[in-house]
Amino acid sequence: MLDFLTQNRVEIVERCRLRVAGRRAPKATGHELERGxxxxxxxxxxxxxxxxxxxxxLAGAATQHGGNLMSEGFTVAQVVHDYGDLCQAVADLAVERGAPIEPEDFRTLTRCLDDAIADAVTEFFRLHEIDRTTEDRERQGIFAHELRNLLNSASLAFDVLKSGRVGANGATGGVLERSLTGLRSLIERSLTEVRLEAGIVQRERIDVRRLLEEIEVTASLGANAKGVAFSVELPATNELAVEADPQLLSALVINLVQNAVKFTHPAGHVAVSARATPERVLLDVADECGGLPPGAAESLFRPFQQGGKDRSGLGLGLTIARRSVEASGGEIRVRDVPGTGCVFTVELPRAP
Structure with a gap:
């Protein structure tokens, strides 16, 4: 059997590629066919x-094989199906060559296939758990660090105000206000992530016009404090209603607006607008951050990625935003306007 596989390697690979390419699901990828x-x-x-x-x-080699497959980007489904197609390609070629596989050889082959699949899957999940644990620890560490910074700033500002040496409407009052706003955002973001992790999603009909009007009040205060103009533009007649989780959608829009204000240059402008198609409602949040670095748009929704020089914040807001949108059956994307800023677009199913 070993000699048969070695001597007919090229033919087996080509036959297996044909089988995998014709498979309906999971759909074959170019990398899978060429490299996998x-x-x-x-x-x-x-x-x-x-x-x-x-x-x-044998055991160590199997574990290494599983790690290699994961590092190549293959999924568990691809591994399981491709090994099955490989076994069938070997059996078909053996019959055509008039060298049918002996029962004992076939049992050995299937045991090897079973072991290869089992070890690959085991290693996949082991490495996945390691990555998840590392990410969770990093997230908790950054959360605690930012929480401490915000509390320190709020405490210092409060102590100064309590002394009576300065008024609440001055710069110190502004520090306290920004610190409290940051704490609220941090808590809301964490609660949103907990809801998503727990799968708590309750879709209902939401009036987007009313939602944006409510958000406009608080968003304008934050923008004015930074010297940024803020506006909401809505169509005059179209009814704007979506099917989504109200808490997730509200947190999503607030997060996008806060990010836009945060990264927009002083004296810049943040604009929120909405429009509708027969089946979807689209929300745009446009800022004047100056544009993204080359290639940043592709990685902006990954955990711990940020697009501006201001590194405060967890770098998780946009990742959570994407998950919130997807949980409501929508999608989110960003368009870079070089030299000007970014436009984040949220697309959600329109309510009947």
Whole structure:
């Protein structure tokens, strides 16, 4: 069996590629066809060689194979289906060559396939848990760091105000106000993430016009404090209603507006607008941050990524925003306007 696989490697790879390419689900990718199939076969050959030699390195090699597959970006579904297609390609070729696989050889082959799949899946989930634990610890550490900074700023400002040496309407009062606003945003963002993790999503009909009018009041105060103009533009007649979770949608829009104000240059302008198509409602939040660095738009929605020089904040807001939109059946995207700013667009299903 080992000789058959080694001598017919090229033919087996091509046959397996044809089977995988014609598969309905999971849909084959170019990387899977070009890189994945040969890699799967080579790992199968190595596993078979070690098993036949009763080599004690078999377990370690299998674990390494699983890690290699994950690092290549293959999913569990791709691994399981591709190994199955590989087995079928081997069996078909053996029959056509008049060299049917003996029962004992076939049992050995299937055991190797089973072991390869099981070890790959086990390693996938082990590495996934490591990544998740590392990310959770990093998130908690950054959360605690920002919480401490905001509390320190608020406490210092309050102590100065309490002494009576300055008035509440001056710069110190502004520091206290910004610190409290930051604390509220931090807590709201954390609560939103908890709801998403728990799968607590309750869709209902939401009047977007009313939602934006309510947000406009508080958003204008924050923008004015920074010297940024803020406006909301709504169509005169169209009814703007969506099917979404009200708490998630409100937190989403507030987060986008706060980000826009935060990164917009003083004397700049943040504009929120809404429009409707027969099936969707689109919300645009346009800022004047000056534009994104090259390639930043693609990574902006990843955890711990930020697009501006101001590094305060968790870098999680846009990641949570995307999850909030997707939980309501919508999508979010960003368009860079070089030299001017960014336009974030939220698309949600229109309510009947």
């Amino acid at each position: 199939i040969p890699l799967f076969l080579d790992q199968l050959i190595e596993t078979l060689r070690l098993r036949l030699a009763s080599n004690p390195d």
